[in-house]
Amino acid sequence: MYNLGEIAKLINAELIGDAKFNISSLASIEQAQAQQLSYVVNNKYSKSLLESKAGAVIIHESLKDSCTTNALIVSDVYLAFAQVSHLFKHHVNHTIGIHHSAKINNANIASGCCISANVTIGTNTSLGGNTIVEDNTSIGENCIIGPNVTILQGSKIGNRVVIAPGAVIGSEGFGNARDANKHWHSIAHLGNVIIGDNVTIGANTTIDRGTLDDTYIHNGVRLDNLIHVAHNVVIDEDTAIAASTGIAGSTYIGKRCMIGGMVGIVGHLNICDDVVINAKSTVDKNITSPGMYTGIMPLMPHKKWQIVGVWLIKLDKIAKYLNIKLNHLKGN
Amino acid sequence: MYNLGEIAKLINAELIGDAKFNISSLASIEQAQAQQLSYVVNNKYSKSLLESKAGAVIIHESLKDSCTTNALIVSDVYLAFAQVSHLFKHHVNHTIGIHHSAKINNANIASGCCISANVTIGTNTSLGGNTIVEDNTSIGENCIIGPNVTILQGSKIGNRVVIAPGAVIGSEGFGNARDANKHWHSIAHLGNVIIGDNVTIGANTTIDRGTLDDTYIHNGVRLDNLIHVAHNVVIDEDTAIAASTGIAGSTYIGKRCMIGGMVGIVGHLNICDDVVINAKSTVDKNITSPGMYTGIMPLMPHKKWQIVGVWLIKLDKIAKYLNIKLNHLKGN
Amino acid sequence: MYNLGEIAKLINAELIGDAKFNISSLASIEQAQAQQLSYVVNNKYSKSLLESKAGAVIIHESLKDSCTTNALIVSDVYLAFAQVSHLFKHHVNHTIGIHHSAKINNANIASGCCISANVTIGTNTSLGGNTIVEDNTSIGENCIIGPNVTILQGSKIGNRVVIAPGAVIGSEGFGNARDANKHWHSIAHLGNVIIGDNVTIGANTTIDRGTLDDTYIHNGVRLDNLIHVAHNVVIDEDTAIAASTGIAGSTYIGKRCMIGGMVGIVGHLNICDDVVINAKSTVDKNITSPGMYTGIMPLMPHKKWQIVGVWLIKLDKIAKYLNIKLNHLKGN
Structure with a gap:
């Protein structure tokens, strides 16, 4: 459990909201709930941002107006998310043989x-x-x-x-x-x-x-x-x-x-x-x-492949030379 | 070791032959011997079926007449074979360290x-x-x-x-x-x-x-x-x-x-x-x-590849537009 | 440590040089130092051979004149190198748990x-x-x-x-x-x-x-x-x-x-x-x-791919039939 003040410090964010607000975990913008932190990488998601139930969101300042919850404003949202993600990573303890709780x-x-x-x-x-x-x-x-x-x-x-x-x-x-x-x-x-x-x-x-x-x-x-x-x-x-x-x-x-x-x-x-x-x-x-x-190149004797390849990478030029337009090829 | 009666029951087969006949293992139709069970998935193998030495065969009823040995008649031969195969799977025991018989x-x-x-x-x-x-x-x-x-x-x-x-x-x-x-x-x-x-x-x-x-x-x-x-x-x-x-x-x-x-x-x-x-x-x-x-697509700058690709997937239409027939291309 | 006499014997080489000369390890012709053995697979490397500081070199007899150091003359240099390489392989000892020197x-x-x-x-x-x-x-x-x-x-x-x-x-x-x-x-x-x-x-x-x-x-x-x-x-x-x-x-x-x-x-x-x-x-x-x-074949419905493929492997013949020369395609 980290509060927004701690997280803002880690990712060097401007916090708009409550520094004492506690975050329990991370979630996607569509699925995040009240105690969760989410992020939005670009303006395509501004509608999801508006409708999100997330307790806080990492965003670029250009999305400030679409944010109705606590906001962590950073210049590189994805990088900030990468850094925050490690706070919530489950730490694994090594076990010898079979753990008593198994x-x-x-x-x-x-x-x-x-x-x-x-x-x-x-x-x-x-x-x-x-x-x-x-x-x-x-x-x-x-x-x-x-x-x-x-x-x-x-x-x-x-x-x-x-x-x-x-x-x-x-x-x-x-x-x-x-x-x-x-x-x-x-x-x-x-x-x-x-x-x-x-x-x-x-x-x-x-x-x-x-x-x-x-x-x-x-x-x-x-x-x-x-x-x-x-x-x-x-x-x-x-x-x-x-x-x-x-x-x-x-x-x-x-x-x-x-x-x-x-x-x-x-x-x-x-x-x-x-x-x-x-x-x-x-x-x-x-x-x-x-x-x-299917989408594979047919197998050929190597010499054949070399000759075919010469023309293959020039298909656009062949079409131009023969004055073939794409619309010539419709419907046949 | 399972007898044909047991196997017929497992795969819900009609048995034509001896229910007490014992099967020691499975084998392909060409290699099967007297105590072995085999299977034939389609009519292409009717000659192999006729000549087989298998003690019993799983077949579709349409192959009944080509079968001179014990037959297990099912509607889906390959599925029946999959089910029978598990009867003959060797069971592995775990060992700690080195087994005394090694x-x-x-x-x-x-x-x-x-x-x-x-x-x-x-x-x-x-x-x-x-x-x-x-x-x-x-x-x-x-x-x-x-x-x-x-x-x-x-x-x-x-x-x-x-x-x-x-x-x-x-x-x-x-x-x-x-x-x-x-x-x-x-x-x-x-x-x-x-x-x-x-x-x-x-x-x-x-x-x-x-x-x-x-x-x-x-x-x-x-x-x-x-x-x-x-x-x-x-x-x-x-x-x-x-x-x-x-x-x-x-x-x-x-x-x-x-x-x-x-x-x-x-x-x-x-x-x-x-x-x-x-x-x-x-x-x-x-x-x-x-x-x-060889059969690979040559590497190109991505933009070149996009343009070539447009024509590549229309090669048949280009040929038609230019009125090229396959027999035009023989011998040159 | 092996001397050149021992190595010559292993690879069945004619030794031109000092049989008692000790080799500490192998190195490429450019990097080899005075106690190291190297090899040169063909005449392209004759200049590197001339300039090398290697203590000895495995070569084909045709390179004898470019060699100023001890030479092991063999008919198949790469094969001889493969054989010698095993002399200098580090032998690994198995450890139970953690070795005391770790x-x-x-x-x-x-x-x-x-x-x-x-x-x-x-x-x-x-x-x-x-x-x-x-x-x-x-x-x-x-x-x-x-x-x-x-x-x-x-x-x-x-x-x-x-x-x-x-x-x-x-x-x-x-x-x-x-x-x-x-x-x-x-x-x-x-x-x-x-x-x-x-x-x-x-x-x-x-x-x-x-x-x-x-x-x-x-x-x-x-x-x-x-x-x-x-x-x-x-x-x-x-x-x-x-x-x-x-x-x-x-x-x-x-x-x-x-x-x-x-x-x-x-x-x-x-x-x-x-x-x-x-x-x-x-x-x-x-x-x-x-x-x-990029260099991949576009994905197509399988039937489409089959038809396109027929023409694809005949691109050279199509060009010939249409009398297209590579120089027609320059600059467009």
Whole structure:
């Protein structure tokens, strides 16, 4: 618990409001409640700011007039948020073996595991050797967690979940704010990872925790090996994703999708239900219709590829030379 | 050991044959022997079905006439196979330290390792700290296995093999059957991983076990870091594969190939000997001639790429507008 | 310490010089000093060879005349170098718990960690459970090293460094010499990994050690999850790289670059400061101007992609059919 005076000092903010006002935690502008601090990075969110129930908000001075609550005025809002986030980061204590407060109900824990404070593990769940489960994690019934897995604090894992060796659940998201000197400042990720029932997670796959809200893997999802799931990604029910695919932050993937191997999906996208993406494709825009999508360069003998490539990077010039206009190509 | 009556009940099959007939294990239709159960997913395999020595087969009723042995008739053969597979999955017991049945011949085992039942480890082999070796695994002589490695049950590893930290050998394959409600059902992978002599495997690389047959890494193969090798892949002698490449299920890669980094190779392909694939290419068809292959989009300044892209996705329309036919392009 | 007579025998070389001359270590031709052995693979380096201070050099006989020091004449220099490299590889001893020679200054070491000989760990640094730190490693102050991390011998890590779970620092590089029978021979990597201050390294990311010189991650660099950094890569200050990207050997990446996810960067390239590479692009040539670069195939409905692809791989033939020459496209 920090009061606004302390926070203003940390981030070098002008405080408009009550310095003694206590902040319990951080939240997004839409979700923040009376004791929570939020932030708004630009004017696009001025309506959300006006309607927010947040107890206080970090804003740029240009948004002062849209703010009806305590305001912390700074020149770089995102950087200030990065700095404040660390105040509210849960501190993890190391545990030797199984912490006395852990509730383990007829589970099978191999040697070398560390199970920290307030962990609950359900009936018939099995943990392989040298697996780490940090505090406040819950793991349901009939799960099979492999050896050398790392499950970081606050993760919530459902029933009948399989996690293969080497997977990491709840690692910090890759969110960084850049200061005026172009140095990066990490954002402490305060959300968790939530995993539903009947989910499988492949070997050495990594799932980052959310920034403020949670990263969410819904019931029935199948993730293969070496997949990267970034902070605040939501993968909806019964979607299957093949190996080495990467999903950047805050992207939503609908139900019953099938994503091939080594697909790259950029951040903040929305992919609807029942989409199939072929292996190695790049998804850089929303997908709003079910169906199969592809975007890869065909494989050619190297010499052929070199010759084709020469013309490929000149397609605009070819069109100009042939006096082809885009509107010539409509409707045919 | 289960009899056909029990299996028919589990998968809700109509049994044509002897309910007391005992099944010892599962096998593919070509390899199955008298005490084994197999399955055939579609009519393409009716000849194999006719010629099979399997003791029993899971089939759709449309294949009844091609079946000369005990038959389990179901509406969804692949789903039934997924369900049956779990009956024959080897159950792993956790071990503390080194199991008394392990045969370790002058090897150097670091602290924190778990070596399970019936493991054999050859002379002068070294295991780094916190490495897990599950039961029935064999590791040859003069191997260097790094710390935090996971070697799952039944793996066979030759002599002079180097496995870097964090690698996972023998993880479950990514095979799932989908039911009528679009829920996924994992297939229990019953094959193993076989690794020949003089193989090196990079850090955090994952090699999945086979479904019924084995995943096979032949003598002299070099695998870099963060590579994904799926179930039933075969990589033949002296092939080298650079980092972050992924190989989907059941693909065969010939001898002395050189595969660049971050190449994606789709499943069920056949790549002949002495093939070179440049980094980042996608291989989506068989390669039948030695030589060098490439398939990547050239890097451009972003603005250039945007302009080229506009025309690229209209190549078919440009051809139509210019009245170019494919047969115009032959022979020139 | 080996003398040239012993080394000549190992690699089956003709020695021109002093068989009793002692070699302390290996170094590149430019950096080698009086007690060091180097090698030159082809005639391009004859000037470096002439100017070298190396105590001895492995060369092909065609370079004999450019050599003013002790020479080991072989037919395959790179293969001979691979063989010699193993003589000078540091041998790691396993440690149980914390070695008595480790200097740990008020750090917080979780259970299951192995800290080997001559390791130093600074004040307020924390190591998660089951993490391995091999000998001669130094870790600075206020670092947070996650669970299940592997830090291999000789790594130098600065202050305020965060290493996420499952990361591997200092794994062997992927350098192999091929003999006349097309068998691979690993090169023992004798360089280290150097990590500056304020660096973050994501979950399951792997950073290989250098061949002779070091792999270098400078101050302020941010690396996301599942990234591969090959031997002798240098990533300069304040560069951020998103998940699943791979960087091949000996590439230099400048300051303040932002590299998207799943980018592939081939080896021996030079990327200047302030470059932005969009996700999934392939970098296969030097980048000498700051700015944003892209090289990906646009995503299309699969049927559209199939049709476009037909024409794409015939671009050269279309140009020929239309009688377009490259010089037609200049200046427009």
